[in-house]
Amino acid sequence: MTFNDNARVGGNTAKRRGRNAAIVGGGTVGVGAIVVLLVGMFTGVDLSGLLGGGGQGQGAPAAESRIEGCDTGADANAKDDCRLAAASLNLDQYWERELDGYRPPQPIIVDGSTETACGTASNATGPFYCPPEETVYVDPTFFSVLREQYDTTAGPLAQLYVLAHEYGHHVQQITGVFDRYPNNGTGPDSNGVRAELQADCFAGAWVADLPEQVDEEGVPFMKEPTTTQLRDALDAAATVGDDNIQQQSGGGVNRESWTHGSSEQRQRWFDTGYEDGPAACDTFSVSGAAL
Template identity: 85%
Template sequence: MTFNDNARVGGNTAKRRGRNAAVVGGGAVGVGGIVVLLLSMFTGFDLGGLLGGAGGSGGGTAAEESTIANCQTGADANANDDCRLAAASLNLDQFWERELDGYRAPQLIIVDVETGTACGTASNATGPFYCPPEETVYVDPTFFGVLREQFDTTAGPLAQLYVLAHEYGHHVQQITGVFDRYPNNGSGPDSNGVRTELQADCFAGAWVADLPQQVDENGVPFMKEPTQEQIRDALAAAATVGDDNIQRQSGGTVNPESWTHGSSDQRQRWFDVGYERGASSCDTFSVSGADL
């Protein structure tokens, strides 16, 4: 995804946080479209039960935070992963302020190596995730290199922003009460966990479709129209983190009863639903399991 070079992105509130936070408790237990999948693959444990907004057993001591350096224009965002994510937070907030009455922005933390959170440790090993108790999205940009290495996917700029938009989708679910209305009820292709993740994918697709309409303080569009190649890259990222693909890549058999996030086809399809029809079409909880 390409920002317009002259777009102003310096008004973002993203922060950088380093590794000097002491952590109490285990690994990341926030809601994340990718973190739970990767943790399950890397550790061999099914962490799907963490879905639904439960916090960890404690938080870390306060780490030093700073603003994202050299992040003032669209040209900066095109040149730097940290700035790209920070700049995209402006787009996401603008989109959801228009879509959702009473929207309040989450905090975006760009992780430097690792940091403690109320949901455990944030790092490139845990992947991007949303921590409901803090209403904060955590992303270590080096994670995208891990994604490319482990899953042989390009993870280009729009794919990166799809991941961020997915986590913002979880924030929308948090503030609109989705987590409370549809709590974790175990794994399976018809589970609340799968429906929650597919809805976040759908929200991400709706945001991507709206990108050319989002403008800076001077009325300059933040981004250019996404190309078909960029859309394919984002869809490939969605497919990469499908439960069935994760199971195949880890050498196991495909077992839908253990799914917590949905298949590759489902994740791509619900991204497409949002992209073609908008956020109002993303009620994954009202359709039958056969239509997910």
């Protein structure tokens, strides 16, 4: 996904936080560790709203700062952290229009690691949403790892899909979805799977609306997504399917342990949102067979 170079994105509220900034963008991680990243990213912490939340992490709070050098669409095209920060403007604009009473979450760009009310946000957990804080945590290192060592491009639109997915969890939090459909275990028909597929659907709805979102001067934030970029986002959705993660971990596919849905389901619900908007994203009203 490409930002218009002259779009103004400096009004974003994203902050940088963490203790180990020196490791961002550096180092290498093996395939086994990447599987751990994927499992951590889409199993556990981002579902703490369904599980009742996590414990407060230990240690002194890390310092926060604004994302420097993130003022224009050209900056967002050049840097992962700015791209994510800039996209938060688009997401807030979209959900303020779609959802009465919407309140923005706090986006945090993680440098290395930081403590949260849902545990530690770090390279080992990947992006997640923390419901008690109403905060989205994203470590941009995750995307460079995927690009370099996991046979996926993890390009700009794939990155924004991940961010939009976490914002989808925020929408679920403030609309009471987590309260109405609490954790009922794992499996292909579980509330956890339904919540994740709904967040994928919300992400697709937002992506379809991207060309309509404009800065304070009326300049569109982004250009129309290309077919290749949409395929990249769908590939990212497939990468984090429960069946794919299980296969990459070296084991067989065990549907009864699923928490997020299959690769096919994640792609299909993203596409449902893209084609039909957020009103089509009620994954809790369909039968298990229709998921």
